[in-house]
Amino acid sequence: xxxxxxxxxxxxxxxxxxxxxxxxxxxxxxxxxxxxxxxxxxxxxxxxxxxxxxxxxxxxxxxxxxxxxxxxxxxxxxxxxxxxxxxxxxxxxxxxxxxxxxxxxxxxxxxxxxxxxxxxxxxxxxxxxxxxxxxxxxxxxxxxxxxxxxxxxxxxxxxxxxxxxxxxxxxxxxxxxxxxxxxxxxxxxxxxxxxxxxxxxxxxxxxxxxxxxxxxxxxxxxxxxxxxxxxxxxxxxxxxxxxxxxxxxxxxxxxxxxxxxxxxxxxxxxxxxxxxxxxxxxxxxxxxxxxxxxxxxxxxxxxxxxxxxxxxxxxxxxxxxxxxxxxxxxxxxxxxxxxxxxxxxxxxxxxxxxxxxxxxxxxxxxxxxxxxxxxxxxxxxxxxxxxxxxxxxxx
Numbered sequence: 001x002x003x004x005x006x007x008x009x010x011x012x013x014x015x016x017x018x019x020x021x022x023x024x025x026x027x028x029x030x031x032x033x034x035x036x037x038x039x040x041x042x043x044x045x046x047x048x049x050x051x052x053x054x055x056x057x058x059x060x061x062x063x064x065x066x067x068x069x070x071x072x073x074x075x076x077x078x079x080x081x082x083x084x085x086x087x088x089x090x091x092x093x094x095x096x097x098x099x100x101x102x103x104x105x106x107x108x109x110x111x112x113x114x115x116x117x118x119x120x121x122x123x124x125x126x127x128x129x130x131x132x133x134x135x136x137x138x139x140x141x142x143x144x145x146x147x148x149x150x151x152x153x154x155x156x157x158x159x160x161x162x163x164x165x166x167x168x169x170x171x172x173x174x175x176x177x178x179x180x181x182x183x184x185x186x187x188x189x190x191x192x193x194x195x196x197x198x199x200x201x202x203x204x205x206x207x208x209x210x211x212x213x214x215x216x217x218x219x220x221x222x223x224x225x226x227x228x229x230x231x232x233x234x235x236x237x238x239x240x241x242x243x244x245x246x247x248x249x250x251x252x253x254x255x256x257x258x259x260x261x262x263x264x265x266x267x268x269x270x271x272x273x274x275x276x277x278x279x280x281x282x283x284x285x286x287x288x289x290x291x292x293x294x295x296x297x298x299x300x301x302x303x304x305x306x307x308x309x310x311x312x313x314x315x316x317x318x319x320x321x322x323x324x325x326x327x328x329x330x331x332x333x334x335x336x337x338x339x340x341x342x343x344x345x346x347x348x349x350x351x352x353x354x355x356x357x358x359x360x361x362x363x364x365x366x367x368x369x370x371x372x373x374x375x376x377x378x379x380x381x382x383x384x385x386x387x388x389x390x391x392x393x394x395x
Contacts, residue, residue, distance in 0.1 A: 026269050032237040035265065036230050037250070037258055044227035052205055055104050056125045062109060066129040076164025079130045080181050083162070087123055087183065095119065097185050097376060099146070102211035116158055116185050117207055123160045123183040124204075135161040136199040137182070143274065143304065145313035149218050152313055154275050156241075158199070158207065159184035206236035213245060217252070225249055240270035244279060251279075256287050274303045308337035308344065315347045324351045340371040346381065353388070362388055 058066075069086065070079050088094055098113040105125040108114045114122065120136065127134045139157040146153045162181040213228035226249060232242040247262035263280040267273065281296035304310040315330035328351045334344040349364035365388065369381035 026238070026271075028237045028265065028269060030265075032233050035243075035246070035258070035261055036233065037255065038226075038230075040253065040255065041226040042223045044224055048224075049227060049231050050104060050208070052201075055121060055205060055208055056128075057104070057106055058125050058129070059106055059109065062126075063129060066126055070130040076132060077179055079132055080162045080164060080179070083123070083126055083130055083132070084181065084183065086126065087119075097374075100215060102208060102215070114185070115211075117204070117211060119183065119185055120158050120160045121204065121208070127160070127162060133163045135163070136201070136204050137161050137196040138199050138203075140195045140197065142307050142309060144309045145316070151218050152317065153214065158204070202236050203239065206232040206239050206242060209235065210239070210242055210245060213249075217245070217249060220252075222249060222253060238269055240266045240273055240276065243269065244273070244276050247276075247283075248279060251283055251286070256283060259283055260287075274300050306337060308334040308341050311337070312341065312343050312347060315344070315351075319347070319351060319354075322354075324354050327351045342368045342371045342373065342377065342381075345371065346384075349384070358388065358391075 066083075066086065069082050073079050073082060095108065095112050095114055097115065099115055101108070101111070101113040101115050101118055103111065103114060103118040103121075105118075105122045108118045108122045124134055124136070137159050139159065141157050144155055146155060160183045162183065164179055209228045209232035213225045213232065216222070216225035216228065226246075229242060229246045229249060232239065233246065236242065243262045243266035247259040247266065250256075250259035250262060260280070260283060263276055263283065266276045267280070270276065277296050278300045281293045281300065284290070284293035284296065311330045311334035315327045315334065318324070318327035318330060328348060331344045331347040331351065334341050335348075338344075345364045345368035349361045349368060352358075352364065353361035362385065365381055365385050369378050369385065372378040372381055
């Protein structure tokens, strides 16, 4: 399976794994353009790729609304509270989470949808109007995959931290209390135990381009995918994720040598990346270099053995191959590591349903709903339960 890296995942219950630490990112020591094979793709007009200004721009009406709202406020905390209320309860409508909604700030406001990257972009733009101190944060979570149209997506998580201190209150009194707020979709899951690394604005922009590229790769629109990956790499050449995704793209069009070069650059930037090692092992297998592939696969397997979400990914891939019994084994192993992993429970429900065991499917769907980390997920599982009950009555 192809394993593309995304920059955002929100609203999921994650289990801390032992030894989780900050990733040390190296810097590229070569010219990136020499690895960009423009001649293999139809050129996409530059104006179709969102610029930095377009990504962060706010509609004029929103910009002036924010100015009017924060101008009377002297306290950073008051401004932060106003900002949070504006984001999450804009015109009485709460912005809803949508996994693939990698949108500009203006698009997020128009659609009232966002993923965590889009929410971070919007929050930054609004906070800039309020002249607040902000930090982009990359939350270092265990590897987590989603499965879309035969592609495994490895997702990360970003948010925005607001900080303030030493401001006057609206009544003129001095307030030296330091505070920090994190603007994040994942309000029901405590990520306080996960380390974070501060990101710069170009890294956020590159993540935006990466997510766009990933969606086009899923749709097999390789020309647009390349255009966005090129933009990501030229914006942030030190992103291991961008080089990994470029390698997946080259592999998809069977330019294996170009893919291998890109994977090696990704590993140069992040030598500990199990995702890149796993993808490179698959490439070696396709090239007939079995010994190299097996050596990497052993390393990856040992590193991922205690991650429940790795086994969920394997279960989903087995389901894709219609190997339902093997999928059940993977989902059950995941539950040994985290008995409340709702995705594993839902996977078991799907596998048993495909095997004709409707009652077992209902049992595991009920358990998945019970342990779902958000109301949105609980609603999704309830919908599946309703469909299952309707189908059972018809038989």
